Amino acid sequence: MFGYEFMREAFIASTFIAITAGIVGVFVVSRNMSFLSHTLSEIGFAGASFGILIGISPLAGMILFTLISSIAVGSLSTESSRREASISAISSLFIGLGILFLSLSSESSSYATNILFGSIVGISSTEVHQLMILAIFVIVVLFICYKPLAFDSFDHIGAQASGLNTRMLSVVFLITLALSVSIGAQIVGSLLVFVLLTLPGATARYLVHSVPKLLMVSVGLSLAGVWLGLYLAFVTNWPVTFFISAFEVIAYFIGLSYKNWKLSH
């Protein structure tokens, strides 16, 4: 399959996306932000359609929208129940906006399907480079913040008590999350990017018990899903997103059963 230029490009891009999503996912799950990452992906859809409408790239539109909204969320009240309600209200609005932008723009509907459901064809090497640079940026930022971010994500109260600037950490993390949603959506689509951003991280929690191991297992599951998905999509011509979601969901339930089995032994 590597005989084809577009498959090589897709493979490189997905590898970077999978590593980023695997790392970010560990923090998404431990910070209870699965719901937010779902919403951000819907906002990303609106951003991509907006990009198409005004003639910038869908990726740029997505980054614009997700960055603005993640920073807005960061400054919202910390009362979580109210936050969830306002987030879900906002996300419905953005789905509607996305559909409006698309219908206003002259692009064909296949464009919309690509944004929503992802696609491995039609990624240019310029786009691959953009994705790689963004992914590396996210990974470097997370590496620099690793210790304090891990402390805050796995024990918010302890992190506060030890004098860490948890506000700042939260903003930095939301920015990396927004970027991850935007780049992940290029392959998996904005409808299911949260699969890559939450399931590998959630599965890892059933298997291992330290932060470095959680990161390794999550990245491993994310890579395995993406590679297998690409291969099967190439062979069968079925959508890559289907295979990735199926793999991650199955892995999740295997992880859950393993944990329950271990608890009863």
Add this chain to the structure above:
Amino acid sequence: MIEAKNLTKKFGKQVVFKDVNFKIDDGEFVSIVGRNGAGKSTLVKILMGLEKKTSGEIEMDHQGRIGYVPQFRNIDLDYPLNIEQFMRLNLKFTLNPQKRRKNNENVQAILKQTNLLDLKDRPLGLASGGEKQKAYLAQALVGRPQVLILDESTASLDVDVKVQLMDLVQKLNQEHGLTVLFITHDSDLTKRYTKRALLFEDHSVESIGVDEISEDMFE
């Protein structure tokens, strides 16, 4: 030494405490008592820099090195880290092999001190209430604090577990000169482990001997 001079805290118009004065010596083991909402936790948060004082002064010799053990933490059954890894969250990042070795030795010493050596691989989510409190204490100790603050840490524990935990804290106080601020609603424990208490009452703070403590101070 920790010293408050005319310390005042208000939330909007609500006065929590006003013109409070007290001193806590280094190495002292002091109880902090008073009914719910009297401002005990607020004082702690001001000490830790999590909340701003409204006016007055609060001085501390040793900048920052506070170990804080609150009653509640967001640890559910699915919490993935084991006890040792939970403690290690409080370590600073370093690639220096010598510092890493020192960190490891420190963690092992604290595990031993807190009787957690056999439990270090247990996921914290599956630990009992007493084991969790010990793990919180152990994590605080990893930061090498000079002041330890227990904010109702013993509240939901069985009596013998309470005593175990407090014996441990007492040992830390006696052997390592750790200053301990013990916030509690348990007058038996205050009498058993401390000589003096700061009583939060009517928006002010008074230093009293532990034998003056009565149950109605908590209601």
